[in-house]
Amino acid sequence: MNALSLGNLTVTYSGRGGDHVAVRDVDLHVGDGEIVGVIGESGSGKSTIALAAQGLLPDTARVQARELSVAGHDVAGFSEDDWCRIRGKDTAMVFQEPMSALNPCQRIGRQIAEVLRLHGLADRRTARARALEALRQVRMPDPERRLDHYPHQLSGGQRQRVVIAIALIANPSLIVADEPTTALDVTVQAGILDLLRSARDTTGAGVLFISHDLGVVSRVCDRVSVMYRGRVVESGAAQRLLRDPQHPYTRALLGSSPGPGVAPRAPLAVIDPSQHLEQIPAVVS
Amino acid sequence: MLDIRGLRQEFGHGRSTFHALGGVDLHVGRGETVGLVGESGCGKSTLARAVMLMRRPTAGRIDVDGADVTNLRGPALRRYRDRVQMVFQDPNDSLDPRFTVGRSVAEPLAAQRVGGSERRRRVHEALEEVGLPTDSVTRFPHEFSGGQRQRIAIARAMVVRPELLVLDEPTSALDVSVQAQILNLLVRLQTDHGMSYLFVSHDLAVVHHMAHRVYVMQSGRVVEHGPARELWHSPQHEYTKELLSAVPTVHSRSHRAGPTSG
Numbered sequence: 001m002n003a004l005s006l007g008n009l010t011v012t013y014s015g016r017g018g019d020h021v022a023v024r025d026v027d028l029h030v031g032d033g034e035i036v037g038v039i040g041e042s043g044s045g046k047s048t049i050a051l052a053a054q055g056l057l058p059d060t061a062r063v064q065a066r067e068l069s070v071a072g073h074d075v076a077g078f079s080e081d082d083w084c085r086i087r088g089k090d091t092a093m094v095f096q097e098p099m100s101a102l103n104p105c106q107r108i109g110r111q112i113a114e115v116l117r118l119h120g121l122a123d124r125r126t127a128r129a130r131a132l133e134a135l136r137q138v139r140m141p142d143p144e145r146r147l148d149h150y151p152h153q154l155s156g157g158q159r160q161r162v163v164i165a166i167a168l169i170a171n172p173s174l175i176v177a178d179e180p181t182t183a184l185d186v187t188v189q190a191g192i193l194d195l196l197r198s199a200r201d202t203t204g205a206g207v208l209f210i211s212h213d214l215g216v217v218s219r220v221c222d223r224v225s226v227m228y229r230g231r232v233v234e235s236g237a238a239q240r241l242l243r244d245p246q247h248p249y250t251r252a253l254l255g256s257s258p259g260p261g262v263a264p265r266a267p268l269a270v271i272d273p274s275q276h277l278e279q280i281p282a283v284v285s
Numbered sequence: 286m287l288d289i290r291g292l293r294q295e296f297g298h299g300r301s302t303f304h305a306l307g308g309v310d311l312h313v314g315r316g317e318t319v320g321l322v323g324e325s326g327c328g329k330s331t332l333a334r335a336v337m338l339m340r341r342p343t344a345g346r347i348d349v350d351g352a353d354v355t356n357l358r359g360p361a362l363r364r365y366r367d368r369v370q371m372v373f374q375d376p377n378d379s380l381d382p383r384f385t386v387g388r389s390v391a392e393p394l395a396a397q398r399v400g401g402s403e404r405r406r407r408v409h410e411a412l413e414e415v416g417l418p419t420d421s422v423t424r425f426p427h428e429f430s431g432g433q434r435q436r437i438a439i440a441r442a443m444v445v446r447p448e449l450l451v452l453d454e455p456t457s458a459l460d461v462s463v464q465a466q467i468l469n470l471l472v473r474l475q476t477d478h479g480m481s482y483l484f485v486s487h488d489l490a491v492v493h494h495m496a497h498r499v500y501v502m503q504s505g506r507v508v509e510h511g512p513a514r515e516l517w518h519s520p521q522h523e524y525t526k527e528l529l530s531a532v533p534t535v536h537s538r539s540h541r542a543g544p545t546s547g
Contacts (some may be wrong), residue, residue: 041461041462148512187324189531192529204397214461215490218533253461253462256462257461257535258490258495264514268468268494270466
């Protein structure tokens with residue numbers, strides 16, 4: 001089974017200024033136990049994909065797809081009630097900003113346990129015990145005491161661990177992580193990336209990993225799709241694709257990133273939107 | 286040109302004193318780019334602001350070309366700010382949304398009492414320098430993209446022809462391809478004008494690309510400094526090593542892994 005299967009997905013936002021196609025004809029599959037990265041710059045459509053995979057698109061979005069399967073459910077005709085039955089249980093989300101994902105007025109133990117309570121998976125006592133277990137799983141220091149803490153008492157990295165604990169607690173088959181480390185310092189980021197990998201190893205969940213950061217994607221993902229202006233321009237095994245990119249956009253993106261492979265102060269590659277690189281046929285390796 | 290010695294900055298008092306800077310020494314040569322890296326709360330932005338003389342330091346001194354500037358005030362402080370300008374992370378912080386681009390860019394000139402056609406000429410020159418059309422002067426910041434707004438902020442800093450630019454995370458809010466344009470621009474401006482840069486960033490790859498020398502800060506102190514290449518390839522301090530090994534890069538890791546001489 002695939003944790004996520006999107007076939008020919010097109011998402012159109014309609015507004016006063018007319019229609020805007022945010023995602024055009026995208027094929028994307030996340031197998032069980034696989035971490036698939038979607039990489040792109042602002043406006044590439046990567047966050048729209050994340051939202052579509054969680055049924056969180058706004059009412060102004062129109063979705064067309066040949067296939068739309070999330071954690072084994074055909075979600076094409078899903079109502080909000082249908083989504084509520086699988087969100088948190090079969091599919092879970094990790095957002096960029098842990099402070100806005102957590103309720104500032106609730107102790108974190110209760111917020112973790114809430115997932116189990118809402119889905120009727122555990123009674124109060126069991127839920128609390130499972131919450132503690134989840135905090136251990138995300139390697140929270142001093143987990144017993146943390147259960148009764150509020151989000152503001154934790155550091156940014158610890159808060160993101162709580163968010164991941166919430167995502168993991170009901171053993172979902174799909175985890176969507178939207179820029180989960182963008183707000184964190186590099187040393188904290190490294191810990192969170194390790195955690196996501198080991199969570200995948202122990203639970204066998206598929207992970208859709210959305211990021212703008214090529215380095216992060218190469219560290220954590222098995223496969224990667226590169227998006228530009230609503231289309232997937234290149235996809236393939238992460239290490240190979242980033243070492244030996246084929247599509248002109250992927251090449252330009254890599255060439256625009258400073259790093260030890262580029263001579264200091266030498267001009268970095270510049271992407272010219274008028275070249276419409278997104279219209280060059282996609283490369284699948 | 287810039288010499289900082291024993292700079293301390295404390296906030297609060299008594300037992301609750303927070304030592305944001307615990308005695309920092311830093312030197313920036315003429316035409317040189319000095320990178321300042323560290324994680325949140327390490328004091329790098331406090332140090333950048335100290336260089337701008339925004340807050341009086343608790344102790345230590347700042348010299349520019351051998352003259353003590355630490356306690357400048359009044360007209361002397363205004364003249365100092367013609368020589369040292371700052372570019373912030375978020376251009377929205379430095380551009381007033383109600384001002385036209387022309388007015389924002391011209392503002393630092395008012396302090397220099399440059400007016401009339403000379404002021405117009407200098408504004409046009411600064412905009413051309415950063416690659417924006419001169420008819421931008423009548424438009425407002427919201428009409429521009431994030432990258433263009435950062436160009437406007439750079440034009441505003443450049444208009445007084447400073448000798449030192451303090452750049453505080455100038456590309457952290459931008460996409461990589463837009464960041465590339467701004468970094469290219471900064472390199473060109475330095476080549477053309479010989480300015481010095483104090484480049485503050487949490488992004489080690491960006492700092493490695495831009496800086497001739499790098500200072501690494503942790504908890505208000507400089508733990509290591511040296512030429513960018515040396516620091517990147519053979520870091521000495523434990524914290525620098527930890528920081529570098531945490532940086533995920535796509536460019537082959539062998540660049541860093543192998544033993545290097547020097």
